[in-house]
Amino acid sequence: xxxxxxxxxxxxxxxxxxxxxxxxxxxxxxxxxxxxxxxxxxxxxxxxxxxxxxxxxxxxxxxxxxxxxxxxxxxxxxxxxxxxxxxxxxxxxxxxxxxxxxxxxxxxxxxxxxxxxxxxxxxxxxxxxxxxxxxxxxxxxxxxxxxxxxxxxxxxxxxxxxxxxxxxxxxxxxxxxxxxxxxxxxxxxxxxxxxxxxxxxxxxxxxxxxxxxxxxxxxxxxxxxxxxxxxxxxxxxxxxxxxxxxxxxxxxxxxxxxxxxxxxxxxxxxxxxxxxxxxxxxxxxxxxxxxxxx
Numbered sequence: 001x002x003x004x005x006x007x008x009x010x011x012x013x014x015x016x017x018x019x020x021x022x023x024x025x026x027x028x029x030x031x032x033x034x035x036x037x038x039x040x041x042x043x044x045x046x047x048x049x050x051x052x053x054x055x056x057x058x059x060x061x062x063x064x065x066x067x068x069x070x071x072x073x074x075x076x077x078x079x080x081x082x083x084x085x086x087x088x089x090x091x092x093x094x095x096x097x098x099x100x101x102x103x104x105x106x107x108x109x110x111x112x113x114x115x116x117x118x119x120x121x122x123x124x125x126x127x128x129x130x131x132x133x134x135x136x137x138x139x140x141x142x143x144x145x146x147x148x149x150x151x152x153x154x155x156x157x158x159x160x161x162x163x164x165x166x167x168x169x170x171x172x173x174x175x176x177x178x179x180x181x182x183x184x185x186x187x188x189x190x191x192x193x194x195x196x197x198x199x200x201x202x203x204x205x206x207x208x209x210x211x212x213x214x215x216x217x218x219x220x221x222x223x224x225x226x227x228x229x230x231x232x233x234x235x236x237x238x239x240x241x242x243x244x245x246x247x248x249x250x251x252x253x254x255x256x257x258x259x260x261x262x263x264x265x266x267x268x269x270x271x272x273x274x275x276x277x278x279x280x281x282x283x284x285x286x287x288x289x290x291x292x293x294x
Contacts, residue, residue, distance in 0.1 A: 008035045015040060033071075043081075063101075088126075103141075172246050177252035181262045189257055192241065193234035198258040199280035202229045206274075214270045217247040226273045227251030227266045231259075258285070 006014045006027055012143040018025050025045035033053045037060050044064040051071045058078040062085050069089040079099040088108040095115045103123040113133045120140045127142075129149040139226075149169045159179045160178055166186040195201055206212055211223040218228045230251040231238040241250040252263045264273070 006030050008032055008033070010148055011035045011037065012040070015042075020182040037075075058096075078130070172249045172253070175245070175249045175252075177263050178266050179263055180252065182252065182256035183261045185256060187253070187256075192253045192257040195230065195233050195254060195258045197281070197284040198230060198255060198260050199277045201233050201286050202226065203277055203281050205229060205233065210276060212270050214268060214273055225266065226264055226268075226277065230254045 003171060004010075004014050004017065008031075011032060015025065019041065025042060025047075027050055028046050029049045030047070031051045032055055033051045034055060035052065036056045038056050038058050040057070040060045043061045043221050045062070046066045047062075047070050048066045048068045049070060052075050053071050054070070054074045054076075056076045057080050058076045059080060060077070062079045063081045063083045063145070065082070065085045067085055067087045067090050070087070071091050071150070072095050073093045075092070075095045077095055077097045077100050080097070080101070082100055082102045082105050082286045084103070084104045086106045087110050088106050089110060091111045092115050093111050093113045095112070097120050098116050098118040100117070100120045101111065102125050103121045104125065105122070106126045107130050108126050108136055109129045110127070111131045112127075112135050113131050115132070115135045117135060117137045117140050119138070122140055122142045122145050124144045124146075125142070126146045127150050129148045130147075130151070132150055132152050132155050134154045135152075136156045138156055140157070141161045142165050143161050144164050145162070145165045147165055147167050147170050150167075151171045152175045153171050154174045155172075156176045157180050158176055158178065160177075161181045162185050163181050168188060170187075209222065210229070211219075212226065212229070213219050213223050214225045216228075218232075219226050220234075222245070224232055227247050228251070231242050231254065234254050238250065238254060241253070244250070245253070248266055248270050251266065255261075255263055264276060268276070281283055
């Protein structure tokens with residue numbers, strides 16, 4: 001609307017006027033830090049370079065919006081609709097995006113450090129070269145997402161669906177991939193050792209006198225937690241990968257490369273872990289029963 005300047009104080013009034021007039025929301029570079037836009041309709045809006053730090057945007061409709069290089073640090077975007085939105089280069093550090101719909105969104109090079117993306121839908125999202133250091137992506141859907149070159153250092157991906165995602169060149173150091181679905185994930189597989197029938201191999205090692213201690217990653221040469229056994233059975237390459245990525249990430253990738261899905265629960269009890277190992281071993285050797293502990 002001509003002559004109307006959007007401010008934090010009048011943001012909803014201006015938005016309503018624009019919508020009633022059928023005009024496009026063009027707030028490029030606007031200072032809306034801390035603005036209350038909960039549930040607002042900002043679909044296809046131009047918010048490129050806008051300052052939305054600590055803004056309240058929970059359940060807002062930002063589908064198709066241009067948020068390129070926008071500032072959204074600590075913004076509340078819980079359950080927001082961001083499908084197809086352009087967030088390339090945006091600063092979303094410590095933003096709250098739990099349950100947000102980001103399918104097909106572009107987040108190329110975005111800063112999502114320490115962001116909360118719990119149960120977010122990131123199906124086919126472009127997260128290439130994004131900073132996801134210490135981000136929380138528990139149970140998020142990252143199926144077919146582009147994570148090439150993304151920094152997932154110390155990221156939590158527990159239960160996340162990464163099936164068919166492209167993780168080529170991604171930094172997974174100290175990432176938590178417990179229970180993640182890594183089926184058909186694209187990665188630099190040549191760096192990851194393959195252990196044939198990995199659960200059967202672990203069970204055989206236990207039957208031969210090894211012990212399962214879920215309290216620690218490694219205890220000694222013959223006592224390991226489940227993740228530790230996966231690394232140990234992978235040999236020198238397994239230990240090299242552990243030194244590079246940490247035990248959780250290394251064991252998760254060894255399991256995925258070895259074809260046992262999803263990633264196990266590395267924090268289960270010894271009894272729970274053994275039961276799951278036996279079940280998987282039966283599937284791996286479907287014509288033979290699982291080996292019994294002596």
